[in-house]
Amino acid sequence: MQHQMEDFIRALRAADVKVSPAESIDAHEAVARIGYADRELLKDALCATLAKSEDEVRRFDRAFDNFFARDPFDFAMPPPPPEGGEAAPPEARLEDVSEEAAGSELAQIILAGDSTALTQAMEKAAQAAQVSEIRLSTQKSRLTRRLLDEMGVAEIEKIISQARRLEGEGGNALADRLEAGRKIVAAEAQRYVQRQHDLYAAESGRQLREELLARKALNAEGGIDPVDLQMMQALVRKMAKRLADRYSRRRNRARKGHLDVRRTLRQSMAYGGVPFNVVWKTERVDKPKIIAICDVSKSVAAAAQFLLTFLYSLNEVVDRMDAYAFSGRMIPVNQILDEHGVDKAILEVLKLIGFQQTDYGRALQDFAENHLDKLDRHTTVIFLGDARSNYADPRLDIMRTIHERSRSVIWLNPEPESYWNQGDSVMNRYLPFCHLAKTCNTLDQLERIIEDVLRQYVPH
Incomplete structure (x- = not known):
C-alpha cells in the first residue's frame, strides 16, 4: 500500500497541491492508523x-476521486437462445x-466474468508497465499497448x-466470448490510461502550454487567439499571485529585523542585567506606489491590458x-477598471480615446497639468509604449520632471x-530620463520586470 500512497502524493503534486516531505510522512501515518x-x-x-x-481542497477532491475510482467491468454475456x-x-x-x-490467467478471468479479479490484474500490469509515469498525451497509445501486453x-x-x-461450433463459441472479453479489456485499458493521464500528465501539459x-x-x-488570450489572462493572475505571496513573506521577515543590542541592554537594567525583554531592530517597509502610463494604440493595446491585469492583481x-x-x-482609467474589470477596460478606453493619432508629447502634457502632484520619492512610474510619436514634440522637459520627482522611471x-531609433521612434531621446528601459514583449519579461520593481521596496 505504500507504493499506492506514493503514487497518490505524486498525483497531488501534479495537480499543483504542494506536499512537503513532512506532510507526506504525516499522510502515511494517518493511513497506517485508519486504513483503507x-x-x-x-x-x-x-x-x-x-x-x-x-483551492487545494478542490484540487485534492478531484485528484482523490480520480485516483481511487474503481469502475466495475461490464462483461457482455451472450443472449439466451430464442424460445x-x-x-x-x-x-x-x-x-x-x-x-x-x-x-492463461486472463482467459480464465474473462470466461468467469470476474470484474474484481480483472481490476486487480489491470492495476498489477499497469504497475509493471509504469503507466503512472505518463507525462504527455502522445504517450497514451504506447502505454495502452504496453499495459495490454503486460496483461497477456x-x-x-x-x-x-x-x-x-x-x-465443431464449440470452438467458435469460445472464441466469440474471448473476443468480446478482449474488446472490453482493451476499452477499459484505454480508460485506465486516460485516468492516469488526467492524474499525472494533465497538469504538466497545462504547465507546458503556460x-x-x-x-x-x-x-x-494577427493578434492573439481568443482561447490563448483567456489562458494568458489567467496566467498573468497566477504570476501576480506568486509574486504577491513571495514579497509579502519577505516584508514580514523584514519587520522582524535584527537584535537591537543597545535597547535590549537598556531594558535589562531593570532586571539586574537579565534580558527578559528582547528588542528587535525595526525597519519601515513601504509598499510600492505605482503609476502606470499605457499607450493603448493598436500595436500596444494587448501588452497594456496584460500590464494592467498584472498590476491590479498585486493588491x-x-x-x-x-x-x-x-x-x-x-x-485616468482607475474608475473604468473598477467598473468594467481589466478584461473589458481596454475596450472601454478605446471607445473614449481610441483611433487618435499617437502623440506622446500631448499625453505627457496632460499628465503634467492634471496629475503631476501624485509623484513623490516613493512612486515608481511605469511607461508602456513603443515611443512612436508621429514626429510630434516628445516633451522631454516633462520627462525630466517626472524623472526628478519619482523614485524610479521604468x-x-x-x-x-x-x-528604438528608427522612423518616428523617440525612445533613445527618452532613455536618459529612465532608470530602466527594457524590451517587454512576453509575459515572462513582464513578470521579471515587475519583480524587479517589487524587489526595490524590500530591505535586504
Missing part, C-alpha cells in the same frame, strides 16, 4: 493532512485448445485464433496604483531595441 476500509474517512483524513487552502429455437452448441473449454490456453492480451488473441480452428504562452509575443501579427503588495491611458490625449517597450 472507509473511503470517506480516508478522504477526510488525507485532506486534513495535505490540503492547506480552499423454441435450437440450443446453442456446447462451448469448448480452454483445455480443448491447448495447455498454454488452459494456463497477445496470448488471448493467439487462443482465439486456435479456438476457431477447432472442429510556458509556451508566457513566451508568446504580445504584439504578434496585497501595492500601496496605490494609478493607471492612465492615451493614444492622443491622456485619461519604460517597457514591446519593440526590440534595434527598432
Whole structure:
C-alpha cells in the first residue's frame, strides 16, 4: 500500500497541491492508523493532512476521486437462445485448445466474468508497465499497448485464433466470448490510461502550454487567439499571485529585523542585567506606489491590458496604483477598471480615446497639468509604449520632471531595441530620463520586470 500512497502524493503534486516531505510522512501515518476500509474517512483524513487552502481542497477532491475510482467491468454475456429455437452448441473449454490456453490467467478471468479479479490484474500490469509515469498525451497509445501486453492480451488473441480452428461450433463459441472479453479489456485499458493521464500528465501539459504562452509575443501579427488570450489572462493572475505571496513573506521577515543590542541592554537594567525583554531592530517597509502610463494604440493595446491585469492583481503588495491611458490625449482609467474589470477596460478606453493619432508629447502634457502632484520619492512610474510619436514634440522637459520627482522611471517597450531609433521612434531621446528601459514583449519579461520593481521596496 505504500507504493499506492506514493503514487497518490505524486498525483497531488501534479495537480499543483504542494506536499512537503513532512506532510507526506504525516499522510502515511494517518493511513497506517485508519486504513483503507472507509473511503470517506480516508478522504477526510488525507485532506486534513495535505490540503492547506480552499483551492487545494478542490484540487485534492478531484485528484482523490480520480485516483481511487474503481469502475466495475461490464462483461457482455451472450443472449439466451430464442424460445423454441435450437440450443446453442456446447462451448469448448480452454483445455480443448491447448495447455498454454488452459494456463492463461486472463482467459480464465474473462470466461468467469470476474470484474474484481480483472481490476486487480489491470492495476498489477499497469504497475509493471509504469503507466503512472505518463507525462504527455502522445504517450497514451504506447502505454495502452504496453499495459495490454503486460496483461497477456497477445496470448488471448493467439487462443482465439486456435479456438476457431477447432472442429465443431464449440470452438467458435469460445472464441466469440474471448473476443468480446478482449474488446472490453482493451476499452477499459484505454480508460485506465486516460485516468492516469488526467492524474499525472494533465497538469504538466497545462504547465507546458503556460510556458509556451508566457513566451508568446504580445504584439504578434494577427493578434492573439481568443482561447490563448483567456489562458494568458489567467496566467498573468497566477504570476501576480506568486509574486504577491513571495514579497509579502519577505516584508514580514523584514519587520522582524535584527537584535537591537543597545535597547535590549537598556531594558535589562531593570532586571539586574537579565534580558527578559528582547528588542528587535525595526525597519519601515513601504509598499510600492505605482503609476502606470499605457499607450493603448493598436500595436500596444494587448501588452497594456496584460500590464494592467498584472498590476491590479498585486493588491496585497501595492500601496496605490494609478493607471492612465492615451493614444492622443491622456485619461485616468482607475474608475473604468473598477467598473468594467481589466478584461473589458481596454475596450472601454478605446471607445473614449481610441483611433487618435499617437502623440506622446500631448499625453505627457496632460499628465503634467492634471496629475503631476501624485509623484513623490516613493512612486515608481511605469511607461508602456513603443515611443512612436508621429514626429510630434516628445516633451522631454516633462520627462525630466517626472524623472526628478519619482523614485524610479521604468519604460517597457514591446519593440526590440534595434527598432528604438528608427522612423518616428523617440525612445533613445527618452532613455536618459529612465532608470530602466527594457524590451517587454512576453509575459515572462513582464513578470521579471515587475519583480524587479517589487524587489526595490524590500530591505535586504
